[in-house]
Amino acid sequence: MEKLLVSPNPHIHAPVSTKTLMRDVIIALIPAVICSFVFYGWREILVMAVSVASCVLLEWAITKYMLRKPSTIGDLSAVITGILLALNLPYTTPWWVVMIGAVVAIGVAKMTFGGIGQNIWNPALVGRVFLLVSFPTYMTTWGAPQGVVDAVSGPTPLGAIQEGLMQGASVQELTSAFNYKDLLFANLGGSAGEACALALLAGFVYLCCRKVIKPWITLSIFGTVALTSLIFWGIDPSRFTDPLFNLLTGGLVLGACFMATDYVTSPMSLWGGVIFGVGIGFLTMMIRYFGSYPEGVSFAILIMNSVVPLLNMWFHQKKFGRK
């Protein structure tokens, strides 16, 4: 050898970057996206396109003209925010409402805090909750899936149950209207991402196999939801819905698989993650059973997002050799 190459360490590089991780998440979301297109038709494609395009454009514009930093759209995180935001909206949402959601998600929740890696809350969820609070009419007019006439809107299973309970019906009568197979394969009204639980779970399994996310947050959310609803359902099955129904309805699968596991806004350690998941599951069930909103996954995740810095402090990894 003529030359000896001298360079500082590290000498071994892994080919993993933010971009490759985000690309895997996008691949994992593809089944759910395709399902939402199939079930809800061209209007869902429009919502998706507007959402992704405005998220990416906005991030580009903010980095270029306001922060004057190198653009971060190349890492694909804005694309994921866009997809998740679209999956969190009913497909009947007007395009300008979707754009406002994108402005809040990227502009307020992400770039105000300094961009990727520094946001406290999941951007797509902040966008969704802002729209839910701001435009309750658009956000709770759930179009029934394709096959039914466009203008007909049906309530979500959770919404129907809350309304029914107020009118004095018992949970058994109300849940008998829903078939669990329908819940799993989506034949019900709801946000686009609630469409097909199976597609979302397929994406989750893919992410776990590729070791992009660790499964414990998601599993602890599912576990806590199941356990909490089992206890309440066991006490009074005429007032509280059963565990399987709670696992399959609403945005729980989407939230637990793709929103709560966001790198930036979830705890780093194993036990931090477990407590984070337990908190989300418990709060979700409390909001569903006792809150004024029928669905609470997004609120629960945002509340637990705010606790993440504390969890990181309490459950940080012990350094090797330290007591």
Next chain:
Amino acid sequence: MSKFKLLTDGLVKNNPTFVLLLGMCPTLATTTSAINGLSMGLATLFVLVLSNMAISLIAPVVPDKVHIPVYIVVIATFVTLLQFLMQAYTPAMYETLGLFIPLIVVNCIVLGRAEAFANKHGVGESALDGIGVGLGFTCSLTVLGLVREILGSGSAFGWSFTGGADGMLAFVMAPGAFLCLGYLMVLFNKFLKNNS
């Protein structure tokens, strides 16, 4: 310090809302519309000017150990006066602002100016300072209320321009107040920085 500077200091450089972050409670709670913000600001201005003047007069004779209770009693007197006046002449606004009028007593801007300025300066200067800071508070609240009203209910000073359509309801509620306040603060401080 020149008379003019006394006035403008409270308006811009020592703006109670955007720079000193004082009186946050009424700022966040009463600015659901431009009119509400404006009236809350004017109510505070009224109390601030009168209490500043009264305190600058009595400050030399008040024993140091009891000066805070004495100041609070003076401020509370003017707030009670204001409360009766508003109840008599602007009953609708009195209803809207509700609890936040008596709460002017514990508004930190009023006590803050008494402690930091009025007890060391003459009547005229204290009055000018009160007007400056009070106007600063009024302007901030009006701007904040205006932004929230435009975004939240699609109207400005009660005049609707969206033809009855609702705005983004979040801006009328508490989260919108924090959001707007934060972004206005950023803009205000950027403007100050560029001009200093």
